[in-house]
Amino acid sequence: MKRRDFLKWTAASSMGLALPVSLATLGRMAEAAQGPDLVVAKGASTPQVVRAALDAAGGMRRFIAKGDVVVLKPNIGWDRTPQYAATTNPDVVGALAKLCFEAGAKKVRVFDNTVSDARRCYKQSGIADAAAAAGAEMVYMDSRKYRDVRLNGTVLKSWPLYNDIFEADKVINIPIAKTHSLTTLTLAMKNWMGVMGGVRFRVHQRIDESLVDLCRVIKPTLTVLDAVRILTANGPTGGDLDDVKRLDTIVVGTDQVAIDSFGATLFGMKGSDLNTVKLAARAGLGVMDLSKLSIKRISV
């Protein structure tokens, strides 16, 4: 079902014109309403942790419908192997792709506009192999598919963004938690730089506002923060294993501001230490105050 169709459908049913809503749908809606805002799952086996985290969040079926075309957007920006924590853990991407297919997804596409050479990034990160093993399609960015998107933001009025994320039925953001000199950390919101075309490094001049502007139009169905390994210094490129800390943690939620706010705590900071999070919360894009969220912690 396309998002637009879904909106029409809900509008129609809420006006009381439609047929009685089926019991199953009601049950699912109730469950969704009751699901936790964030799930924080911890454990040694990454694929199992991802699966358990999604189960705790209400199951992948809560997010993915049968026949959906799903985009997975990991951070594959650099030519590094997984142990350096500069790119999203391939096991997380693989496990999510599998869960999407189990939930009935028709197609799962994986891509990122990389900084290092895309062939190397895809291969060396292990994500190309993990995606292939799960039956997902690894896509190299096609320069013809960036479209100017109106953002009407405080800084960015419009910007060329990768069209596939708007054409997909569902989008899952899969950032990895790393340090970054300008934004202090790079988490979920920063990961959307990976669908920007144009001279994207120019947004560094006002990066926090720019990222908030991006998140005004990019609304992922789900965000899965990879903190299996986090990069604590020399980010976002890394390269030194001494800077890598193993947390074996996965954070799942639908509110990317909340995810980023929680992500800050993994580095001993607060969400309010991150300008992007503060501005995004102020713009009403999500919740920064973790005390206002229901956070479910599980161990696998």
Add this chain to the structure above:
Amino acid sequence: MVTRTRRIVQGLFLALFLFLFIQTESKGLDELGYPVKLFLDFDPLIFLTTLLASRAVEGLFWLSLIIVALTVILGRFFCGWVCPLGTLNNMVGSLRKKRAKPPGPGWFRLKYYILVFILASSVFGAQLAGIADPISLTIRSFSLAIYPALSYAATSFFDGIYRLNLPVVTPASEILYDVLKKTVLPFQQPWFLQGVFIGALFLVVLGLNLVQRRFWCRFLCPLGALLGLLSRYAVLRREVSEECDSCGACVAPCQADAVPAGKEKWRASECLVCNNCDDVCPKNAVSFGFLKGHPTGGLDLGRRNVLSSFLLGAFAVPLLRISPLSRPRMADAKLIRPPGALGEPKFLQTCVRCGECMKVCITGGLQPTLLEAGLEGIWTPVMVPRIGFCEFRCTLCGQVCPTGAIKRLPLEEKQEVRLGHAAIDKGRCLPYAHATPCIVCEETCPTPKKAIWIEEVTVRDREGNTVRLQQPNVDLTKCIGCGACEKHCPVADQPAIYVTSAGESRSEENQLLLQAPAVAPFPHK
């Protein structure tokens, strides 16, 4: 008959050549999986001149001795049956219907004088063979001009149809485009300085076939000349029986200047063993076989001409070296050589300008020089970071270099090799000159401990507002001059951070620091 067999063999070798050429591209791993420089490995001219010029045998390809041995037995079969440029010349030559008369009886000797010139200059330490060696020439022309142009044409064509967004046609063309991208087209459009120049020269070489078929092979090719010398006493020879009535039917089909009608004057050195004369003979009087004795047709190069060519080649070396760049302690700031490149003099003596490194360079940053390294260094690789930087975990250029001009280094060593150092232009850098945040250079710096470090400062803007800023600095003990910062610097046109060759590991003199940081011990000279 033999002609058909030969054409099939030629086609197969050309196909192999093109296949290896297309495989000279990364697929994301740090190995290519195919012996992409195979044709260069088998090239005796490259072998001999590199040996003479650099006086080093390391990284040399003894495989070429197989061609030498086979040529001594079989004659110039390489030219007639194997050489990809020879085959291309055949193909273009077939566009000309009538065979033209040779421009002059002695023109075939020209290539021997070219060979003598090249060998003389290599004896005195200059490597010029690569400019005219057919394998080098073909790979270079394909890599830097022909293939990029074909790629551009294909991409423009498919993009045009994509933009038209026609029903049926556009989806079909996209499927075809996808197949081509996965098979023969490059991963990304290659862009090369001098593509036009190098491409035009190659088209001239091919176009000369319209003046005279196999013009290049007959009159100019130095490898052909070397193989010609080797095949003067080839065991596989042509024999003409008593049946021959000198009808002259074999004169026109001869691909070179072997004078087949001359019987006694047949030149073994010019024969490409194409067997055309055998196939065409109405009396079936011609045959090729392993024979005793010597062929009688000589070369008559002329002692004076050979000596003149030699002296010219010898004098070319000092003439090329009087450029100020050859002076001690002179280094061109922008002459940034690939990682593992030998010290400049040695590099020039070893590089055969085949273009393999530029073809394989994953970012497209390796470009051919024109005069940056002097005329002697024409078409050698130089990194232009604004076009493409040196990918930190890539060692492909060293892997494909046929002569060891770029040493093949293990990844750990390559990552310590300095190509130069980065410098910041504070007049253009946003945090320095315009009180504007940036730090892209620091972000993209790939060394494990970043060579670019940030200093937090508080400055005032024009209105007197206090602005907290991060200003980048370069740590010369960490910077390897890879150019990632220069490539990604968002300051348009002239970047605010740029790499120069000062600090390059391969030079003792071109250093900034009193104590240059140590690198893994490997011989740069």
